[in-house]
Amino acid sequence: MDLIYMNEKKEDVGVALDATLDLAFGSDENDFECKIVSANHCCEAGFYLYYEGTEYGGIVDDIYIDTERDEITYHGRTWHGILDSKILEPDAGEDSLVLNGEANEMLAFLVARMGLEGLFRASTDASGI
Numbered sequence: 203m204d205l206i207y208m209n210e211k212k213e214d215v216g217v218a219l220d221a222t223l224d225l226a227f228g229s230d231e232n233d234f235e236c237k238i239v240s241a242n243h244c245c246e247a248g249f250y251l252y253y254e255g256t257e258y259g260g261i262v263d264d265i266y267i268d269t270e271r272d273e274i275t276y277h278g279r280t281w282h283g284i285l286d287s288k289i290l291e292p293d294a295g296e297d298s299l300v301l302n303g304e305a306n307e308m309l310a311f312l313v314a315r316m317g318l319e320g321l322f323r324a325s326t327d328a329s330g331i
Contacts, residue, residue: 203253205236210248212320218244218251225258225280232283234260236276240267243274257281281321288316305331 205218221238236251238244245251245262252259260280267274279287290312292299301308309324 206252207245208250227282232280232286234280238274240272240274245276305329
Protein backbone atom coordinates (compact mmCIF):
# COMPACT_ATOMS: atom_id res chain seq x y z
CA MET A 203 0.00 0.00 0.00
CA ASP A 204 1.38 3.41 -0.98
CA LEU A 205 1.86 6.17 1.58
CA ILE A 206 0.76 9.29 -0.29
CA TYR A 207 1.81 12.80 0.62
CA MET A 208 -0.08 16.04 -0.10
CA ASN A 209 1.08 19.62 0.11
CA GLU A 210 -0.52 22.20 2.41
CA LYS A 211 -3.11 22.93 -0.32
CA LYS A 212 -4.24 19.30 -0.05
CA GLU A 213 -2.95 18.45 -3.53
CA ASP A 214 -1.48 14.97 -3.99
CA VAL A 215 2.23 15.29 -4.71
CA GLY A 216 3.53 11.74 -4.71
CA VAL A 217 4.34 8.55 -2.83
CA ALA A 218 6.70 8.55 0.15
CA LEU A 219 9.30 5.96 -0.80
CA ASP A 220 10.60 3.42 1.72
CA ALA A 221 8.78 5.11 4.60
CA THR A 222 7.53 3.52 7.80
CA LEU A 223 4.47 4.99 9.48
CA ASP A 224 3.66 4.35 13.13
CA LEU A 225 0.24 5.61 14.26
CA ALA A 226 -1.11 5.81 17.80
CA PHE A 227 -4.76 6.21 18.75
CA GLY A 228 -6.33 6.89 22.10
CA SER A 229 -7.32 9.55 24.56
CA ASP A 230 -3.74 10.78 25.09
CA GLU A 231 -2.12 9.97 21.75
CA ASN A 232 -3.72 10.40 18.30
CA ASP A 233 -0.42 11.09 16.62
CA PHE A 234 2.00 9.51 14.17
CA GLU A 235 5.67 9.18 13.42
CA CYS A 236 6.94 8.54 9.90
CA LYS A 237 10.57 7.65 9.28
CA ILE A 238 12.16 8.01 5.87
CA VAL A 239 15.71 7.92 4.49
CA SER A 240 17.09 11.45 4.00
CA ALA A 241 17.45 10.90 0.25
CA ASN A 242 13.66 10.35 0.03
CA HIS A 243 12.76 13.42 2.15
CA CYS A 244 9.52 14.73 0.65
CA CYS A 245 7.42 16.58 3.24
CA GLU A 246 7.35 19.91 4.99
CA ALA A 247 5.42 20.98 8.08
CA GLY A 248 1.79 21.38 7.00
CA PHE A 249 1.93 18.51 4.49
CA TYR A 250 -0.35 15.48 4.86
CA LEU A 251 0.41 11.77 4.76
CA TYR A 252 -2.24 9.10 4.18
CA TYR A 253 -3.07 5.66 2.91
CA GLU A 254 -5.84 6.07 0.36
CA GLY A 255 -9.15 4.47 1.25
CA THR A 256 -8.24 4.06 4.92
CA GLU A 257 -8.54 6.08 8.11
CA TYR A 258 -4.73 6.16 8.42
CA GLY A 259 -3.04 9.48 7.94
CA GLY A 260 -2.69 12.98 9.27
CA ILE A 261 -0.87 16.30 9.14
CA VAL A 262 2.88 16.75 9.55
CA ASP A 263 3.47 19.13 12.46
CA ASP A 264 7.21 18.67 13.10
CA ILE A 265 10.24 17.36 11.24
CA TYR A 266 13.32 15.93 12.93
CA ILE A 267 16.61 15.28 11.14
CA ASP A 268 18.99 12.58 12.37
CA THR A 269 22.25 13.02 10.46
CA GLU A 270 23.91 10.06 12.19
CA ARG A 271 21.22 7.68 10.91
CA ASP A 272 20.68 9.63 7.66
CA GLU A 273 16.97 9.64 8.52
CA ILE A 274 14.12 12.11 8.60
CA THR A 275 11.20 11.75 11.04
CA TYR A 276 7.87 13.42 10.35
CA HIS A 277 5.70 13.78 13.44
CA GLY A 278 2.12 14.95 13.48
CA ARG A 279 -1.52 14.50 14.41
CA THR A 280 -3.62 11.70 12.94
CA TRP A 281 -7.09 12.50 11.59
CA HIS A 282 -8.34 11.62 15.08
CA GLY A 283 -5.78 14.01 16.56
CA ILE A 284 -6.92 16.83 14.28
CA LEU A 285 -10.50 16.34 15.45
CA ASP A 286 -9.32 16.07 19.05
CA SER A 287 -7.55 19.43 18.78
CA LYS A 288 -10.81 21.23 17.90
CA ILE A 289 -13.12 22.77 20.49
CA LEU A 290 -16.82 23.22 19.79
CA GLU A 291 -18.16 26.30 21.53
CA PRO A 292 -21.70 27.63 21.71
CA ASP A 293 -22.66 30.72 19.77
CA ALA A 294 -22.03 34.06 21.48
CA GLY A 295 -24.53 34.66 24.26
CA GLU A 296 -25.50 30.98 24.46
CA ASP A 297 -24.67 28.57 27.28
CA SER A 298 -24.54 25.45 25.12
CA LEU A 299 -24.48 24.21 21.56
CA VAL A 300 -27.58 22.18 20.76
CA LEU A 301 -28.10 20.42 17.44
CA ASN A 302 -31.34 18.94 16.26
CA GLY A 303 -31.79 17.21 12.93
CA GLU A 304 -30.74 14.33 10.71
CA ALA A 305 -27.45 12.87 12.04
CA ASN A 306 -25.45 13.15 8.81
CA GLU A 307 -26.63 16.72 8.24
CA MET A 308 -25.56 17.60 11.78
CA LEU A 309 -22.15 15.97 11.24
CA ALA A 310 -21.72 18.00 8.04
CA PHE A 311 -22.67 21.14 9.99
CA LEU A 312 -20.07 20.36 12.67
CA VAL A 313 -17.34 19.66 10.11
CA ALA A 314 -18.07 23.04 8.51
CA ARG A 315 -18.27 24.81 11.87
CA MET A 316 -14.77 23.52 12.74
CA GLY A 317 -13.43 24.61 9.33
CA LEU A 318 -12.53 21.07 8.31
CA GLU A 319 -14.45 20.75 5.03
CA GLY A 320 -11.20 20.24 3.12
CA LEU A 321 -10.29 17.18 5.21
CA PHE A 322 -13.55 15.59 6.32
CA ARG A 323 -17.02 15.13 4.93
CA ALA A 324 -20.19 13.56 6.21
CA SER A 325 -22.35 11.29 4.13
CA THR A 326 -25.16 13.01 2.27
CA ASP A 327 -27.32 9.90 2.63
CA ALA A 328 -30.03 9.93 5.25
CA SER A 329 -28.83 7.99 8.28
CA GLY A 330 -32.27 7.41 9.73
CA ILE A 331 -31.01 8.81 13.00
